[in-house]
Amino acid sequence: MTEECNGSVETALDILVGKWKPIILFHIFQHETLRFSELQRLVPEITKKMLTSQLRELEYHDIVHRKVYAQIPPKVEYSITEYGKGITPMLESLNSWGNLHLAHLRELYGEEAVKNK
Amino acid sequence: MTEECNGSVETALDILVGKWKPIILFHIFQHETLRFSELQRLVPEITKKMLTSQLRELEYHDIVHRKVYAQIPPKVEYSITEYGKGITPMLESLNSWGNLHLAHLRELYGEEAVKNK
DNA sequence: CTGGATCCCTTAAGATACTG
DNA sequence: CAGTATCTTAAGGGATCCAG
Numbered sequence: 001m002t003e004e005c006n007g008s009v010e011t012a013l014d015i016l017v018g019k020w021k022p023i024i025l026f027h028i029f030q031h032e033t034l035r036f037s038e039l040q041r042l043v044p045e046i047t048k049k050m051l052t053s054q055l056r057e058l059e060y061h062d063i064v065h066r067k068v069y070a071q072i073p074p075k076v077e078y079s080i081t082e083y084g085k086g087i088t089p090m091l092e093s094l095n096s097w098g099n100l101h102l103a104h105l106r107e108l109y110g111e112e113a114v115k116n117k
Numbered sequence: 118m119t120e121e122c123n124g125s126v127e128t129a130l131d132i133l134v135g136k137w138k139p140i141i142l143f144h145i146f147q148h149e150t151l152r153f154s155e156l157q158r159l160v161p162e163i164t165k166k167m168l169t170s171q172l173r174e175l176e177y178h179d180i181v182h183r184k185v186y187a188q189i190p191p192k193v194e195y196s197i198t199e200y201g202k203g204i205t206p207m208l209e210s211l212n213s214w215g216n217l218h219l220a221h222l223r224e225l226y227g228e229e230a231v232k233n234k
Numbered sequence: 235c236t237g238g239a240t241c242c243c244t245t246a247a248g249a250t251a252c253t254g
Numbered sequence: 255c256a257g258t259a260t261c262t263t264a265a266g267g268g269a270t271c272c273a274g
Contacts, residue, residue, distance in 0.1 A: 008215030009139045009208065015218070017134055019247075022126045036256050047248060052257060061218070062225060073255045074254085083221065086214070091126065093210035097203070098125030101132070101178070104200065108179060136267075153236055164268060169237060190235040191274080 012090065015061045020046050020054045025080075025091070028064065033079040063087065129207065132178045137163050137171045142197075142208070145181065150196040180204065 016022055020043065027042045028034050034042070039051060055078060058064035063084035069075040105114045133139055137160065144159045145151055151159070156168060172195060175181035180201035186192040222231045 006140045006143055008213075008219060009133075009143075009211045010215070011219050011222075012211040012215035013130070013133055013139070016126075016130055022130070023123045026123055026126075040256095047250095048257065049249090049259095050247070053247095062221065068256095072254090074257080076256060086217070090210050090214045093207045094126045094129040096125075097207045098127070098129035100203070102125060102128050104179065105128075164270095165237065166239095166269090167267065170267095185236095189274085191237080193236060 015058065015063060015087075016094075018054050018057065020050055021058065022091075024051070024054055024058070025063070025087075028078055028080055029088075033077050036076050036078070039078065058084075132175065132180060132204075133211075135171050135174065137167055138175065139208075141168070141171055141175070142180070142204075145195055145197055146205075150194050153193050153195070156195065175201075 023043055024039065027039060031038075036051070036055075039055075040046070040048070043051070055064060055066065059066050062081055065079050065081045065084075067077045067079070069077070102114065140160055141156065144156060148155075153168070153172075156172075157163070157165070160168070172181060172183065176183050179198055182196050182198045182201075184194045184196070186194075219231065
């Protein structure tokens with residue numbers, strides 16, 4: 001049971017780790033569909049390389065759909081798959097606990113300590 | 118809102134990343150309280166260094182309590198704090214989605230591809 | 235027994251330049 | 255426009271030895 005339980009938790013974590021995945025998902029969720037360049041504008045600090053690799057991983061996991069328009073100049077749109085929409089409860093769960101925890105950390109260590117962690 | 122939402126998701130991820138945290142938490146949850154050496158036995162592949170550092174992070178986040186017995190030889194027990202017990206719903210959420218996702222991956226790529234991922 | 239300190243290696247991530 | 259390819263840097267993690 002140890003294995004099963006942790007395997008699955010780690011599977012879930014897998015699609016969320018990678019420094020940029022949460023924020024990428026957030027934007028795609030919010031806009032329904034986004035082009036590569038639009039994502040770049042929304043997350044300016046990310047490099048093309050990272051953006052590409054993170055999107056590819058999300059695509060592999062069937063969370064994100066990649067639609068390529070065969071045209072010049074190229075156009076590629078990313079969207080959340082039907083299956084991918086199923087992660088919402090998990091994200092909500094992480095989000096709400098995260099908020100609680102930020103408050104808790106502030107209580108424990110003060111405003112400053114939390115900011116520059 | 119982008120910032121708030123992702124900040125909190127990443128805060129939540131923070132306490133779970135680190136290759137060993139989920140499995141460590143799992144064991145402590147299961148046993149209520151565990152000594153350092155017991156954890157080592159339960160997770161044989163982990164080094165002392167990693168076990169120590171992961172436990173310290175969990176302690177910092179007030180998820181795990183560290184109780185030191187002032188005696189020779191030393192004895193230290195780790196347990197989940199009251200506050201720490203509040204992560205259960207989040208872990209459940211990750212766990213159940215993780216299980217779903219493992220099944221989904223098997224559907225997409227077959228048994229083998231999933232095993233040695 | 236429960237760690238700390240050190241060294242080393244591997245992997246994740248950033249910078250930059252180039253291409254169909 | 256949407257990427258690849260290559261190189262460099264930073265961080266995570268492992269091995270080993272030492273200590274109260």
